[in-house]
Amino acid sequence: MDTLNVVGNPAIHDQHSNLILLGKMDYACDRLPGRKLYSAFKSSSIAHGAVKSIDPAAALALPGVKAVITYKDCPVWSPNIFQWGQEVAGVVAIDAGTAARAALLIKVTYDVSKPVIDPDESMKPGASSVGVIQGKNTLIANYLTRGGGGEAGMAKADVTLETVQPWSTTYQHNTLETHSAVAEWAGDQVKVWCSSQSAFNGKWEVAAALNLPINHVHFFTHGTGCAHGDKNSSPFAVVAAVMSKAVGGQAVQVALTRRDNMLFNTRQFSVRSAIKLGAKKDGTFTGIDAEFWGDVGRNPMAPVDNAHFGLRTTYTCPDADFKVTRVVTNTPQRGFWRCVNDPPGAFNYDIAIDKLADKLGMDPFALRMKNLRAPDAPDQDPPNRVWGGNGVGLCFDKVYTSSGYQSKWHKPGTRVLADGRLHGIAITGHLDSHGYIVGSTRGALVTITADGKCLVNVGGGRGSEGGLTSCCIITAEALGMPPEDVVCGDWGNTDVALDGGMQAGSTFTASAGGAFYNAALDARAKLFAAAVNHSPFFSLKVTPDQLEAKNGFVYLKSDPSQRLSYKQVMAGTPPIAGYGTGWNATLRSRSVGGVAQGSVCNANGSAAACAELAVDTETGQVEILGYWNAVDTGRTIFKQGAIKEMLSGCELMIHQALFAGDVYDIPSGACISTQFNESMVPTAMDMKGERFNVYDLESDDAAGPYGAHGMGEPCVTNYSAIICAIFNATGKWVDPEKGACTPNKVLKALGKA
Amino acid sequence: MNLFTHVNATTIAEATAATAKAGTAPIAGGSDLLTYLRTMCSPNAPTNLVNLKTVVPSMAYIKEEGGFLKVGALTTLTAIANDSTTLAKYTALAQAALSVASPELRNQGTIGGNICQKPRCQYFRFDNDDFKCLRKDPAGTCFALTGVNTYHSVFGPLNGCVAALPSDIAPVLVAMNANIVTTVKTWKAADFFVVPNVADARREQINALAAGEIVTEIQIPTPATGSKSAYMKWSFRKSIDFPLVSAAVLTTVAGGSVTAASIVLGAVYGQPRVATGAQTALVGQAINATSATAAGTAAATGTTVLPTPGGTNSNSYKVQIIKVMVQKAVLATA
Numbered sequence A: 001m002d003t004l005n006v007v008g009n010p011a012i013h014d015q016h017s018n019l020i021l022l023g024k025m026d027y028a029c030d031r032l033p034g035r036k037l038y039s040a041f042k043s044s045s046i047a048h049g050a051v052k053s054i055d056p057a058a059a060l061a062l063p064g065v066k067a068v069i070t071y072k073d074c075p076v077w078s079p080n081i082f083q084w085g086q087e088v089a090g091v092v093a094i095d096a097g098t099a100a101r102a103a104l105l106i107k108v109t110y111d112v113s114k115p116v117i118d119p120d121e122s123m124k125p126g127a128s129s130v131g132v133i134q135g136k137n138t139l140i141a142n143y144l145t146r147g148g149g150g151e152a153g154m155a156k157a158d159v160t161l162e163t164v165q166p167w168s169t170t171y172q173h174n175t176l177e178t179h180s181a182v183a184e185w186a187g188d189q190v191k192v193w194c195s196s197q198s199a200f201n202g203k204w205e206v207a208a209a210l211n212l213p214i215n216h217v218h219f220f221t222h223g224t225g226c227a228h229g230d231k232n233s234s235p236f237a238v239v240a241a242v243m244s245k246a247v248g249g250q251a252v253q254v255a256l257t258r259r260d261n262m263l264f265n266t267r268q269f270s271v272r273s274a275i276k277l278g279a280k281k282d283g284t285f286t287g288i289d290a291e292f293w294g295d296v297g298r299n300p301m302a303p304v305d306n307a308h309f310g311l312r313t314t315y316t317c318p319d320a321d322f323k324v325t326r327v328v329t330n331t332p333q334r335g336f337w338r339c340v341n342d343p344p345g346a347f348n349y350d351i352a353i354d355k356l357a358d359k360l361g362m363d364p365f366a367l368r369m370k371n372l373r374a375p376d377a378p379d380q381d382p383p384n385r386v387w388g389g390n391g392v393g394l395c396f397d398k399v400y401t402s403s404g405y406q407s408k409w410h411k412p413g414t415r416v417l418a419d420g421r422l423h424g425i426a427i428t429g430h431l432d433s434h435g436y437i438v439g440s441t442r443g444a445l446v447t448i449t450a451d452g453k454c455l456v457n458v459g460g461g462r463g464s465e466g467g468l469t470s471c472c473i474i475t476a477e478a479l480g481m482p483p484e485d486v487v488c489g490d491w492g493n494t495d496v497a498l499d500g501g502m503q504a505g506s507t508f509t510a511s512a513g514g515a516f517y518n519a520a521l522d523a524r525a526k527l528f529a530a531a532v533n534h535s536p537f538f539s540l541k542v543t544p545d546q547l548e549a550k551n552g553f554v555y556l557k558s559d560p561s562q563r564l565s566y567k568q569v570m571a572g573t574p575p576i577a578g579y580g581t582g583w584n585a586t587l588r589s590r591s592v593g594g595v596a597q598g599s600v601c602n603a604n605g606s607a608a609a610c611a612e613l614a615v616d617t618e619t620g621q622v623e624i625l626g627y628w629n630a631v632d633t634g635r636t637i638f639k640q641g642a643i644k645e646m647l648s649g650c651e652l653m654i655h656q657a658l659f660a661g662d663v664y665d666i667p668s669g670a671c672i673s674t675q676f677n678e679s680m681v682p683t684a685m686d687m688k689g690e691r692f693n694v695y696d697l698e699s700d701d702a703a704g705p706y707g708a709h710g711m712g713e714p715c716v717t718n719y720s721a722i723i724c725a726i727f728n729a730t731g732k733w734v735d736p737e738k739g740a741c742t743p744n745k746v747l748k749a750l751g752k753a
Numbered sequence B: 001m002n003l004f005t006h007v008n009a010t011t012i013a014e015a016t017a018a019t020a021k022a023g024t025a026p027i028a029g030g031s032d033l034l035t036y037l038r039t040m041c042s043p044n045a046p047t048n049l050v051n052l053k054t055v056v057p058s059m060a061y062i063k064e065e066g067g068f069l070k071v072g073a074l075t076t077l078t079a080i081a082n083d084s085t086t087l088a089k090y091t092a093l094a095q096a097a098l099s100v101a102s103p104e105l106r107n108q109g110t111i112g113g114n115i116c117q118k119p120r121c122q123y124f125r126f127d128n129d130d131f132k133c134l135r136k137d138p139a140g141t142c143f144a145l146t147g148v149n150t151y152h153s154v155f156g157p158l159n160g161c162v163a164a165l166p167s168d169i170a171p172v173l174v175a176m177n178a179n180i181v182t183t184v185k186t187w188k189a190a191d192f193f194v195v196p197n198v199a200d201a202r203r204e205q206i207n208a209l210a211a212g213e214i215v216t217e218i219q220i221p222t223p224a225t226g227s228k229s230a231y232m233k234w235s236f237r238k239s240i241d242f243p244l245v246s247a248a249v250l251t252t253v254a255g256g257s258v259t260a261a262s263i264v265l266g267a268v269y270g271q272p273r274v275a276t277g278a279q280t281a282l283v284g285q286a287i288n289a290t291s292a293t294a295a296g297t298a299a300a301t302g303t304t305v306l307p308t309p310g311g312t313n314s315n316s317y318k319v320q321i322i323k324v325m326v327q328k329a330v331l332a333t334a
């Protein structure tokens, strides 16, 4: 697509980086200074049971306290306790310190039930009930049989591999700004500013919880302070609104402490698996029998369903069984989190693939390539759709060649570096369940103003670097305007924007972007209709269909010298509003694999990563020597944003593999790694940025706007490359023990701890 | 945040008088104290803070005098790490200062505050005093003894508590036989770092300071000719983390062999742990890979790995790391 002028232009910056760097971005807690009250929570000291009584008298008696609310006042709270630290009451006071001190004075008594903290315990027959699913602790999320099923595949195999992979890491990534909201009432209307990454979700949540007409809720989200899906839902907006109501409508701020943020927000799942793989001697897969369990904490609806997605879709295998089960525990809720179930699922099945390769005596990369599906091949499972753009092969190729894997790979445990450490390298990758295109529920509004420029009002939060800028880029391209003339107007403002949907699932750029593409075309048509009333087009009796637009000019297709700038067209023309909605994933631009243009297809992102590392066998410390992260964007809309996403993806993969993991006190069920330094975010000294290599690759997705699909999640997903590289270095598999492969666990695998 | 008053002391006498009052504590850089107060983790939190940074004459200095390196209690860790005399002659101290936390915290944190910081244990530090641990409450329990104890002692409990010494500076002061001068007396570092009995009002401290007693100066004897010191710290991350194992070593070599060795472990016990076996193993030997390994092995004897629920996240790795850190620190003094 060499005709694109704005899409993919590497000179375009994020529209809001400057605001953030200069400290001018407004966050929810920046709102209404000087005229708001503050709040704090009282949370449960048991992990399972029910509130028997709450006595707020001592808290109310503390000077400065304005109100105490309990689960009785707040529709998103419950007297039934399913995790340690669950909210049971909240205090509103003149400052945050007073509120926090008052919260400690609230006396709560409980009927205590036995908590179940360990997912293995929870799964056992006869286990105590966690209390969130009637009569049991597990829920089958999905079950799928292909061909004759896994067993039939094993019967055809020369070699089989059976492995039970223990629980992978579970953790909360601890955003810089905690989840927060400020609410105030005017009569029966409520205004809420919130750190949500999904403005309209928040609006509906508040309206539904408080039984309000939707137009009585005015919901705004500007700075989110980082969101990885854990700011998708906005229960704290509801709490702020309830608290504000309790003090007569005066503004109230809810800003979670680090502890509360860790306890209340959704987080990454732990996944356990039992995987059986069958293959011919040459590595051709004959059968897969893969069962995954996801520890979903107290949230039985947590979307763990796609833990198997990459294994199911990336490789050809005629006979297979896939099963995913949710396991509930009395621990904080798992849920939306960056890439949700793909990273831990891939962590488990990539280990199984590498184990099979080891058994076959093959290079694990060669085993993957042997079984990789052709890009145009349809999904093997009903409804057997093709992908609009399947770039996983591109990604694998890129990390393979750029890392120099071919000359670096060796049999496990066989290469010692000059300094005595062991060298390891591995490549993993998959078609990801994210990056899909969410259809027509996404709306967009663009306005061409009198100065010939365009305002883009996005109805979504600023959850990530780039989503909003991407919408502007798509608009500029479709309108034929220079990028600097298309600016983000107010965003995340549910009063002036249409629903852009959530910034999650890596759906935003292609889905809201699709809506902006259509809105821009609508505005363009209106602009052409206005242009024909201006000379020279008027005098030449030009009709709108004879016009084209580029670089901020409307010109005659047959004679480009006959042209008007947007500003000239808009002189004397009222502002033009263009409206559009997105579309479902269909093959819009071309046919794929013999499937006709216009057919429903899949639109997913994909990625591959290569990790090269050194393991110190004396200390268990792992040093990343090189990290290669290749991601199929379909089409890179916002180049700088995509590069930053992929770089942050490298950081997050290293975080997941080597550092991150919540720690639970088993007797109480408390997550005790609640303080910031316990999040173990890797520092600049733990991961040298100059060793990161990132590549945005373009499969040209036939479904997406300008060929784009989502990439923000697939780019964080292959942290399995690190554990596989540790195996390549040491010949030993590390048990992550529900956390990361920290040096103590590496030493344990080496028999030294 | 706990509620507190804050006064600027202008003289050490004023600071001493003010801190003698119940519920009062001195504040230096505040990097430890303010996080402790913000999380409201203890019922014993002070309600009045006396600022030492405003005391005149300033207690922020480094000078060599009368056979000692004298470091004022208010000297920042950055200043110590950057001081050329300290780096050349009291190397372990400079290395320990440089290993603390991050640049921002080293700019803020002082040596006096470092050796007076509160224990680091997830249960002790947990917000809102949700775990009644015995370092805060004599009727409490040590939750880490059978709970989460990955970072804890491998030499058993001290007065019932298995929290490991968090200070990077403390083992160096013991290894270098430092004096700790206070408004009351001059302590030998070896006597200063203790885990008080739970019945003692000082139970939250990592040292034996009396109420109202303020550290004013650290004095490190100038090492004898032929001496070298080194500090090695190990943690999961390369920056910001507290030590999980550390080793401070001071050796004196004459005629090619070690005539005196001081080897002290940090972060593996409630107080700095003098590795006497390692010292004995090293004296009389040349410093080389063999003797360093032997010292490391000797330092790691007598350990007790703590039980863990489900056998996961154990602290057994510390035993291996002690060997390696002592070995490396010894070799660094060659």
Ligand SMILES: Cc1cc2nc3c(=O)[nH]c(=O)nc-3n(C[C@H](O)[C@H](O)[C@H](O)COP(=O)(O)OP(=O)(O)OC[C@H]3O[C@@H](n4cnc5c(N)ncnc54)[C@H](O)[C@@H]3O)c2cc1C
Binding pocket: A677, B025, B026, B027, B028, B029, B030, B031, B032, B033, B034, B035, B052, B073, B074, B077, B099, B100, B101, B102, B105, B108, B109, B110, B111, B112, B113, B114, B115, B116, B117, B118, B166, B167, B168, B169, B213, B214, B215, B216, B240, B241, B242, B243
């Ligand atoms: C994220 C983080 C990481 C850290 N990492 C490390 C680490 O790696 N290694 C390490 O050793 N420490 C670490 N610390 C702990 C500590 O903050 C610093 O080591 C620092 O040196 C403390 O000094 P300060 O001046 O800020 O002390 P303050 O916070 O001012 O005081 C600490 C305590 O000492 C008392 N006190 C202060 N000065 C005196 C004095 N002169 N006499 C008597 N009592 C006094 C105070 O009352 C208070 O109880 C870390 C802290 C944080 C927050």
